[in-house]
Amino acid sequence: MAGDRHRAVLVLTNSYDVTADVVLRILADRRVPVVRVDPGADLHAGALLTAHYSTGEQRGTLCTSSRVLDLCNVRSVWVRRPSPHEAPPGMAEHDAKFAGAQAFWGTGGILASLPGAHYVNHPWCIRNAEYKPVQLAVASRSEFLIPDTVITADPGEARRFCADQPGGAVYKPIWDSRYRDAEGTAQQVWVRGVDPAEITDAVSACPHLFQAKVSKLFDVRVTVVGTRLFGVRIDSPDLDWRHRQALMTCTPVEIPESVARSVVAYLGELRLTYGAFDFAVTAAGDWYFLECNPNGQWAWQPAETTDGIAHALADQLEKGPDT
Template identity: 80%
Template sequence: MRPPTWTACPRTTRTRARADMTPDRHRAAVLVLTNTYDVTADVVLRILSDRRVPVVRVDLGVDLLEGASLTAYYRTGEQRGALRTSSRELDLTRVRSVWVRRPSAYEAPPGLNEHTAKFASAQAFWGSGGVIASLPRAHYVNHPWHIRNAEYKPAQLTVASRTGFLVPNTVITTDPGEARRFCTDQPGRAVYKPLWDSRYRTEDGAAQTVWVREVDPAEIIDAVSVCPHMFQAKVGKAFDVRVTAVGDRLFGVRIDSPDLDWRHRQDLMTCAPIEVPDSVARAITAYLAELRLTFGAFDFAVTASGDWYFLECNPKGQWAWQPAETTAAIAHAIADQLERGPDS
């Protein structure tokens, strides 16, 4: 059993750190939902530890299978509950903030048959997930329901168009003919992007990442009809930009990479801070407000003429890979959000 910690300490291995300080039970805690190996979370938790803010870090998809328990009571005018482990107890009415980072999926305990396991994992998702998403007076970064809504690519494109971003011509289709026609009509050619970051498994079971890549219309076969595919006009970019938004604070980084998809070979890219134009900043603020997000990692393709084209916004995006000063600034901004709680 790995009990959740009240604060975080620096890690040198992939084991959960333990804090030495005694939790301040007179102050509401920050609840951090993430997996054991999330070193990005450690950057923020070290700051909260220095500020002596009580923190509970837990991975419910794993910890609830290893002895932890979650209980919630509801009655007219009252809601209460507790998260208990072998060594900790968190009063769910005294959670100031919830940081939904990278928690494991809810799974069933080992040893169950297939049908019982599916039932148990579904009950865990809707039960435990619903309890954590409904804590009274807690501030969420981001709320899990808002994360889910904001992860749909069609929703991102719809909101981006409505809030003032430049959006590349895009089609999402199950019609091979429509896909071919769209790609043929794009003067600067077209690219394919997966609608979700799913790992594609080959016949031998190996998982492969599907990167953004240029598409020749002649490559598009009738198998497009198996599921929706997204094709997008290729932006003639001079460079990429990642803007990490935390509340009303924006942190822009220019990315120069030899690849169409800079994530493919990150060892070849270079990054440097960049100012975010006012028009883009206003669109980001409007986008976050419409999707009810506190945090968002925005990706843009910037042309030689200075046009910023919206590509996507990840409501749980990684950010600790950026230049040290940018990473530190983002970490402090997130810590500020979590420490202030629901009045932020």
């Protein structure tokens, strides 16, 4: 409808998100109105968000330094990389915890329930899809091949599982938690091989994820936007290609029809419009599902692939909700 041309795309992301800029330039060329805001930061720096609810009516406004947005006039919401909902700086600890929780549930709730908006992806769907156990369960139902996996805080079970894997086992964190060593230096926990003998009773402190090591020939990243799939083969000398990305090479790869069908089923069950899937591919041509990031980065891929993903995202945001 002609009126839809005036409905804005709301982009929730931080001010340093250069990946979002790629899509916003395309929307600007198409003359699609866009409002970009980082609610976790901007609402402490002059932006204002208000919502009204009454019987049969919902309305509200978001005021930034340059725009006043009618919350009932949003065609799409792109949940990219917004800052966490926190308290304003300088508050006492207990007051800050209270204010931060109110911001999370209040601001987050308003922006997650805009009437008639198309979400890419909805924030609650993102959170649900970030749980590794959920990913593995849905992947199994979607008929992906999955490496044998155990999640346990039982050291004996962990040792038995790893010892039973003929090709070896790997450890990977269940969540990309912030970690600092004894000197306070930030550390990244990469996927790595595990010898059963090195598993100690310290495993009992929290759940750990151990997985059969896939004898892979290469990795694949499949980025999905709506019904469009973009596959890239990744060749890396490392078990975890993220470790030294300067050493990896990326080339487009064809996605088998069986994998594409499973991708569609997976996204459908988790109600996702966007997903970044990682696979390990064997010499026999078997594609093993490793994970799906519902908000994964994509602009690091070859220029042709990045351009295709950017235009597919712009298409999704421009079209708004399905009618």
